[in-house]
Amino acid sequence: MSNSRSFEIIIEPKGALKALQWKEIWQYRELLRFLTVRDIKVRYKQTVLGGLWSILQPFMSMVVFTIFFGMLAKVPSDGLPYPIFVYTALLPWQFFSNGISNAGNSLVASSHLISKVYFPRIFIPAASLGAGLLDFLVAFIILIAMMFYYGIYPGLGIFLMPVLLLGVAVTALGVGMTLSALNVAYRDFRYVIPFLVQLWLFATPVIYPASIVPEGWRWLINLNPMAGFISAFRSSLLGTPIPWNDLFISGAVGLGLFALGIAYFTRMERRFADII
Amino acid sequence: MSDTVIKVENLSKQYSIGSAVDRHQTFREALTDTFTYPFRRLKHALNKGNAASDGNPEYIWALKDVSFEVKQGEVLGIIGRNGAGKSTLLKVLSRITEPTEGRATLRGRVGSLLEVGTGFHSELTGEENIYLSGTILGMKSSEISRKFDEIVAFAEVEKFINTPVKYYSSGMYMRLAFAVAAHLETEILMVDEVLAVGDAEFQKKCLGKMGDVSKQGRTVLFVSHNMNAIASLCNKAIFLCGGNAKGPLSVMEGINLYLGQSGLNEKVFKAKPLNRAKVQQKGDIIEIVVEYELEKEIKMPVLGFIISDYFGNPICGSNLIDHPQEQLVKPSNKGAVQVIVEHPQLLNGTYRLSLWFGDGIENFFGDKDCLIFDVLNMVTKRQLPIDKVGPVFPKCRWYFQ
Numbered sequence: 001m002s003n004s005r006s007f008e009i010i011i012e013p014k015g016a017l018k019a020l021q022w023k024e025i026w027q028y029r030e031l032l033r034f035l036t037v038r039d040i041k042v043r044y045k046q047t048v049l050g051g052l053w054s055i056l057q058p059f060m061s062m063v064v065f066t067i068f069f070g071m072l073a074k075v076p077s078d079g080l081p082y083p084i085f086v087y088t089a090l091l092p093w094q095f096f097s098n099g100i101s102n103a104g105n106s107l108v109a110s111s112h113l114i115s116k117v118y119f120p121r122i123f124i125p126a127a128s129l130g131a132g133l134l135d136f137l138v139a140f141i142i143l144i145a146m147m148f149y150y151g152i153y154p155g156l157g158i159f160l161m162p163v164l165l166l167g168v169a170v171t172a173l174g175v176g177m178t179l180s181a182l183n184v185a186y187r188d189f190r191y192v193i194p195f196l197v198q199l200w201l202f203a204t205p206v207i208y209p210a211s212i213v214p215e216g217w218r219w220l221i222n223l224n225p226m227a228g229f230i231s232a233f234r235s236s237l238l239g240t241p242i243p244w245n246d247l248f249i250s251g252a253v254g255l256g257l258f259a260l261g262i263a264y265f266t267r268m269e270r271r272f273a274d275i276i
Numbered sequence: 277m278s279d280t281v282i283k284v285e286n287l288s289k290q291y292s293i294g295s296a297v298d299r300h301q302t303f304r305e306a307l308t309d310t311f312t313y314p315f316r317r318l319k320h321a322l323n324k325g326n327a328a329s330d331g332n333p334e335y336i337w338a339l340k341d342v343s344f345e346v347k348q349g350e351v352l353g354i355i356g357r358n359g360a361g362k363s364t365l366l367k368v369l370s371r372i373t374e375p376t377e378g379r380a381t382l383r384g385r386v387g388s389l390l391e392v393g394t395g396f397h398s399e400l401t402g403e404e405n406i407y408l409s410g411t412i413l414g415m416k417s418s419e420i421s422r423k424f425d426e427i428v429a430f431a432e433v434e435k436f437i438n439t440p441v442k443y444y445s446s447g448m449y450m451r452l453a454f455a456v457a458a459h460l461e462t463e464i465l466m467v468d469e470v471l472a473v474g475d476a477e478f479q480k481k482c483l484g485k486m487g488d489v490s491k492q493g494r495t496v497l498f499v500s501h502n503m504n505a506i507a508s509l510c511n512k513a514i515f516l517c518g519g520n521a522k523g524p525l526s527v528m529e530g531i532n533l534y535l536g537q538s539g540l541n542e543k544v545f546k547a548k549p550l551n552r553a554k555v556q557q558k559g560d561i562i563e564i565v566v567e568y569e570l571e572k573e574i575k576m577p578v579l580g581f582i583i584s585d586y587f588g589n590p591i592c593g594s595n596l597i598d599h600p601q602e603q604l605v606k607p608s609n610k611g612a613v614q615v616i617v618e619h620p621q622l623l624n625g626t627y628r629l630s631l632w633f634g635d636g637i638e639n640f641f642g643d644k645d646c647l648i649f650d651v652l653n654m655v656t657k658r659q660l661p662i663d664k665v666g667p668v669f670p671k672c673r674w675y676f677q
Contacts, residue, residue, distance in 0.1 A: 007383065007384050007385055007463075008381065008382070008383050009371070009381070009382040009383075009386065010379065010380070010381050011287075011369065011371060011375060011379065011380040011381075011382070012375065012378070012379040013374055013376060013377060013378075014374065015373055028414075030411050030416060030417050031411045031412060032409045034407060034412075034417075035408075037404075038397055038400065038404075038408055041399070041400060041404065042397060042399045042400065045440075046399070046401040053467050065663050099459065113394065113395055113412065114372075115372065116372070116390045116391050117370070117372065117388060117390065117394045117395070117412055117413065118370055118371040118372050118386075118388065119412060120413075129333075147528070166414075270373075270374040271374075273372045273373040274291065274365065276375055
């Protein structure tokens with residue numbers, strides 16, 4: 001108890017512009033780990049297929065998309081085999097979309113915690129995102145198998161992949177925090193989120209290549225941060241030229257969304273316990 | 277040891293009643309609300325003359341200008357009736373919710389136990405839950421590992437530690453949850469009625485554990501309705517009423533304020549359905565008389581009562597439904613109910629009475645510990661001390677062989 005003097009907590013009404021308490025987040029860092037582990041362990045409890053679901057979800061989507069968009073609608077795929085073309089994009093996309101939907105519902109699902117104990121609230125949406133990372137890694141195994149099957153190997157671009165994944169995570173956290181905070185105040189967002197995810201998929205070059213958008217309009221589609229990230233993700237893994245322009249625009253928008261998410265979340269955070 | 281660990285200055289917390297009852301659950305409502313706000317504001321200003329939030333009926337102060345200090349090692353009991361602001365005070369001090377005004381300074385790590393089993397997940401095993409709940413409450417995982425065996429032993433769940441807690445009996449679940457909380461090592465501990473769990477044996481163990489906590493020089497804030505627990509654990513008390521605080525007082529002063537608030541042995545109620553209630557000892561019986569008046573006629577004026585001891589521990593209680601032969605035949609909207617309690621016979625002391633009133637289908641009224649009365653020489657034989665033998669005089673026959 002010798003270090004007890006170093007702790008002094010001052011409780012007072014804070015203005016709307018409360019800075020994120022990085023120091024406190026660091027003190028509680030272990031909690032993020034345990035919450036993530038909880039989300040992972042609980043996710044597939046009492047399911048027959050268990051962790052297999054993390055592979056099945058993107059794999060089945062790939063099969064369906066390949067049949068309808070690749071074979072029947074003949075959507076171009078930048079000269080790549082359609083299955084691997086769509087699967088490489090589905091991995092980050094599902095990480096993102098599952099991330100924002102789980103994070104968006106996470107605060108409301110944890111209302112019993114929020115009204116009973118204090119800890120940095122940002123961990124709740126962050127942990128549900130962390131659980132999605134495991135799904136991503138498991139599903140990645142299938143991609144490796146597909147690379148061998150098609151004989152398509154990544155070049156140096158693969159070193160960009162972790163950065164891209166981080167970019168997707170940061171964007172998802174920003175969007176997820178905003179949605180989760182909105183969901184606390186307005187439960188409408190429970191219904192908005194699935195719809196949003198669906199529309200967002202069509203606005204993102206997952207099932208089609210960004211190249212089908214006319215050159216003059218490319219900047220517009222890149223305002224969707226996932227557009228640049230997913231095109232670059234595909235290039236980094238399948239060895240096509242990295243679309244740096246698209247990536248920079250999307251990266252900037254993604255960071256912007258992250259900042260916006262933090263600002264809104266910290267502003268709303270102090271009211272969570274009162275209105276949840 | 278005279279360091280001030282908790283310093284609370286003019287702490288106030290305002291809740292909007294509108295948002296508590298029909299908070300803007302949907303986005304559309306919030307939008308309409310935003311647009312109509314200037315008009316409502318204007319209307320309000322015209323009607324009232326001033327729109328200061330103090331007088332605004334849409335807001336209530338759950339806490340108002342609460343100030344007190346707690347020194348290291350003190351165990352402060354927080355006493356008050358339901359709605360007096362006890363839980364709000366703990367929630368503000370444990371940073372769950374933000375105060376509207378004022379300031380509090382806490383020196384040391386704060387652990388708050390506002391419920392048993394914070395953070396438990398039913399799908400996870402006992403072991404996983406110990407780590408999860410522990411870190412949520414603010415422990416380090418190294419700290420938990422060090423105390424793991426102790427926690428498991430305290431909870432008496434050694435055999436089931438790798439079983440998901442959803443298969444636990446409710447007793448096991450409670451024991452494990454309390455065991456985690458009881459091993460929190462923060463310098464300041466805030467506890468809200470968690471002792472009201474488990475069987476008598478385990479409650480005793482918890483009380484013992486709480487006593488240990490204060491002996492280690494840690495500071496405890498303790499909210500409870502159980503005056504026995506307050507009297508045995510705390511060395512100071514504050515009394516909350518309508519968001520205002522009195523104190524710190526001595527524990528006895530605090531308890532007296534809480535009990536004294538119950539009034540005397542007669543009470544006149546401002547609102548229907550009860551006009552008046554009275555309780556008194558008459559020789560070797562206790563008489564309860566309640567006058568009621570209702571909007572509509574009822575067939576059965578069902579009165580329920582509980583007699584409790586000075587500290588609020590119930591002794592006995594009954595209601596008309598348990599005595600069906602004594603029902604009123606003629607429907608009426610006005611009348612009086614008289615109950616003569618012949619048994620049990622109570623020893624000398626001060627007792628409290630809680631009342632409920634309804635028509636057998638619905639309860640119209642309920643007031644816990646609303647009356648307080650003295651019993652003197654109801655038992656004419658020699659009386660043993662009430663704190664040793666309890667308040668009831670047994671009716672016995674003795675046989676010899």
